Amino acid sequence: MKKKIVTILAAALAMAVVLSGCALTGGDADKKATNEKLSIVCTNFPEYDFARQIAGDKADVTMLLKPGAESHTYEPSPEDIKKIQDCDMFVYVGGDSDEWVEDVLDSVDKSKVTVFRLMDQVKTVEEVTVEGMEPEDEEEPAESGEEEDEPEMDEHVWASPKNAATIVKNMAKTMEKLDGKNKQTYEKNADAYVEKINKLDGEFREVVKNGKRKEIIVADRFPFRYFCEEYGLKYYAAFPGCSTDTQPSAKTVAFLTDKVKEDKIPVVFHIELSNEEMSKLIAEATGAKSRLLNAVHNVSDEDFRNGATYVSLMEHNVEVLKEALN
Template identity: 40%
Template sequence: MKKIISLFASALLMSVLFLSCNAKKSSGKLQVVTTIYPVYDWVENILGEKSSDVEVTLLLDNGVDLHNYQPSADDIVKIINSDVFIYVGGESDEWVDDVLENAVNKNMVVVNLLEEIGDAAKEEEFVEGMQQEDEHEHEDEDEDEHEHHHDEEEAEYDEHVWLSLRNASVLTKSIASALKKVDSKNADVYEANSLAYIEKLSILDKEYSAAVSSAKRKTLLFADRFPFRYMTEDYGLKYYTAFIGCSAETEASFDTVIFLSKKLDELNLPVVLTIEGKSHRIAETVVAGSKNKNQKILSLNSLQASSKKDFTNGKDYLSVMYANLDVLKEALK
């Protein structure tokens, strides 16, 4: 699928390159392009009072998550004409390399989030009871065997870096540095705003640490995809889950459901967790399969399909992470 997306982006490049070479910034403002909402929000906090002087574009602004996003021709034009482009840098962003090779603005500053966090980047992991994505073993049976094994051996990193407050602090600093490079006259403003925002992140990080330290339990059970690997690593939490964070699965196997139900009983957990969304069928089935059948089903917001329209009346990255802390406290009682 990722190869198809990359080819799709390459084809789009051919159709937009001529127009983009003649494109001009309609607003005359500094152009910053981000793929995901958390980064968009970090940028706005760093800009602060200078926000009106910068045009910030959020590409994933229609409810599509990172793993299913395909850039439109208009998206590509915005990227290759931008002054700063910020993206996650994982497998879902394989199309980016082709786009950047055709950048019109040769002075563009590019921020790859996975590269910026360095050794803090985590490979996807399979834990006990997690459902393997076996269907991939049976599709495209005529695919070249060598290429198949090569793909299997490539490390796949967890892309959900924004769900670690500690990563968010590192990345806020990196984004501020990028903005200072392209707009040096406002460097002091960006520095001051980034330090103030990092302090807010640090305060919340300490609240998470205190909550986990005083909690009765140290294990989470997810009946869903699990994009919170970075968060559990930060605070020393153990987890069991139905699927890895980037899984496209929506139906859990009988064995997976039974395993999670038994773990629920074994650990006497009061909560089954899911990510945001309307359907919690797997969680309901896991609860129904337990002895007590009375566990709460609560959701942690992964922010991976968020758009600007979801964030009104003061709601932002920090408020969502505070709400997630409340859910975490309930799950660890």
């Protein structure tokens, strides 16, 4: 995977140091002494939603990625970095989309900021390129004596409701350690949200069990590997999940179009905040329908203001998956 270079990071880090001064705030001791709310900063929407569902009104939860923004091209501002430095708990994915985090964390006092990485909470799998998928640009080979890059692990761990439930449970335990006086609230809220996620998992299993087919076509990036493996679905797609490409080759479009025709696929998916061009093109060529399958990277500004949650977005997926498998 070609790595994204964050061009403003060095300047932003320097500015953040100026903004924050020498002292960093945070930590359980500060909460006990001042009775302030726990401060939690999250990079993207799924982790933000998990944190706010657990916290209720007992913590201040912030999302760095603005609603409607593309998560894979986000770059932190000096203000964003200051928020990370000043918070009690920082939550990030740990994959390609937020690789800038490691440099920021080098500037943070780890004794005062608790770091929670989503990819550490569940078993991860390597990102793969399946038949028909647009290959990514190859990186320059390592020179003699240099270490070769490690395999690219798929970062979209929340796409599986089972994983999401595990992440919520572990996140709640971390919050309880930081803010013991609100332990019961965090525990109760986490249990309630996990129950909703488990119900969602059951709905997906029922849809797949009763479906006439076990195959989906995603004419877009593919951040659904954990989802498909959880429910035993075969898939074809245009790009890997963290691809920076948006324009497929004619060969890729032709392959997916032929696959829809050959396998009589009734629905072609695109993900949120996509231009939908490819899914509409293939749908028009095949008679299939173009539908949104939420990857829950982020939400539109309208959905955010209307109170969209991980569960509500995935409930939409239950309905469109039922249409796609029948």
